[in-house]
Amino acid sequence: SNLQVSINDINFNNPVLNAAGVRCQSTTELDAILASTAGGAVTKSATLQPRNGNETPRMQSLPFGSINSMGLPNYGFDYYLDYVINQQIAGNQNLILSIAGLSIAENLTMLRQIQASDYQGLVELNLSCPNVAGKSQVGYDFEAVADILAAAFTFFDGHLGLKLPPYFDLNQFDELSAILNQYPLTYVNSINSIGNGLAVDLDTETVVIKPKAGFGGIGGDYVKPTALANIRAFRLRLNPAIKIIGTGGISSGQDVFEHILCGADLVQIGTAFGPEGTPIFERVTDELETIMVAKGYRSLADFRGKLKII
Template sequence: MVSTATRIGDFQFDNCLMNAAGVFCMTREELAQVESSAAGSFVTKTATLEARAGNPEPRYVNTDLGSINSMGLPNKGLDYYLDYVIEEQNRIGSKPHVLSLVGMSPDETHTILKKVQASDYQGLVELNLSCPNVPGKPQIAYDFETTDTILKEVFSYYTKPLGIKLPPYFDIVHFDQAAAIFNKYPLVFVNCVNSIGNGLVIEDETVVIKPKNGFGGLGGDYIKPTALANVHAFYKRLNPSIQIIGTGGVKTGRDAFEHILCGACMVQLGTVLQKEGTEAFDRITKELQAIMAEKGYETLDDFRGKLHYID
């Protein structure tokens, strides 16, 4: 008998699989569909303070190797998702869940988090640090000084369970520098990774998405090796109290197994969920359980983080 149950902080999940923010999470109906699936949890659409329509379409396209998108943070606004997760946490039998948030400026980030702090919500929050928020600045998590400042300010008033969504890093020294900052704060988790930014997909002689002249975030097979590297790099560097959610390129049980092998305690589905729907949770769970049974693993902790190296 094998179990894919897992934990983040004080929260217990029956299954390690969940959706990635941005897929099957825009509306209450979509979130309820994930809730009723084999997934162990759901994360909401990344909410801004006010509702946003997002970028013009076409802004998401599936490709042979994954997907490309430039969504522009379409969402129904903080109040819509905050009200829903508060309702869910009070419903008997509800799964633990994650509220995803982003501020369009540092001031807005604090306004949002102070509202959550003052609310009745007691669940996990994911602060997205992988969106370009400040004109002329890179994604926040690529600006280590700004990241440190924001986290220091946030934890001066925010006392509820908080994690952060990260962009992919590509340099070893950046893993070192980022982890040194994250280890200073009582983060519950980091989520590795958001899409690889500013890819370009062309069909015939034309880009496939409209915003930014076709530049968009890559997901799916394109990013799995990068996602695995980020998961494992942070697993080796972060305090044991900071759990890791692995996101990127998961479309089979083997992919989920590799994320956990690299150190992830939960695994999110994005592109495959967009392509297959919530049935993907059941299929991938069964494939993961079959791998675990074949290898004699009964729990995720039997192999989590135990990646082998070549001598």
């Protein structure tokens, strides 16, 4: 079957990518993703300056997913911009450069540098990191989202996507979609982790991660229904030119199928990519193709967004 996806003329051989933050901090890790059957690679969210991130332990597997409070450890914006430009020179366009400035000004500075560079690929502005102490998730402040888009599109004419936190009230989708539809956004990526969850260790009667007194972002199976709802809710409201990347709770071909059925163009795997590593991309893609063959679908467009209600 044909698993190809094209976003603004940028081509992906299949729709399954890594999600920012898991096994994508170093060029070695990014090379491994590109050398696998993944449809493409997403870089660890960059801040302008390199960061060590939060104190450890800062990530823990849970029975149905993960909790983390990494605090954006990364090698700094220049490191990732250089990487994606070098890939572009080598002929690889299937990359996403993720940025997560610690302030609106820092995000605009990075976008200006991208605009001034030779990079012509996708850029993912992460407005949803829950794990930097003292910084709230911009994606929950709709005025701030409107302000940053208004400022960014005065000078940025590349391919800009937004990584959003999960929303839980249908009015939030109405309000935010009305804002997003005013701008030439390339895509929305839903969801980042469900912020500020908490897990308990029964034996020690403690939290399981050290930063932020144990509060951290939840990923994995726990978050799939929330991710599907966010994809579906945005697909029903955003103008069709704005594509959707589905992230959250994917560890099988069935999960990918469900994300696409709800409206996702591409998907990303975070938590499940950790323990399984790059073989997950081939497994999940094979499982997706098996489902498509059984259902008689030949391309992703045959079922994308076609979720039925009862």
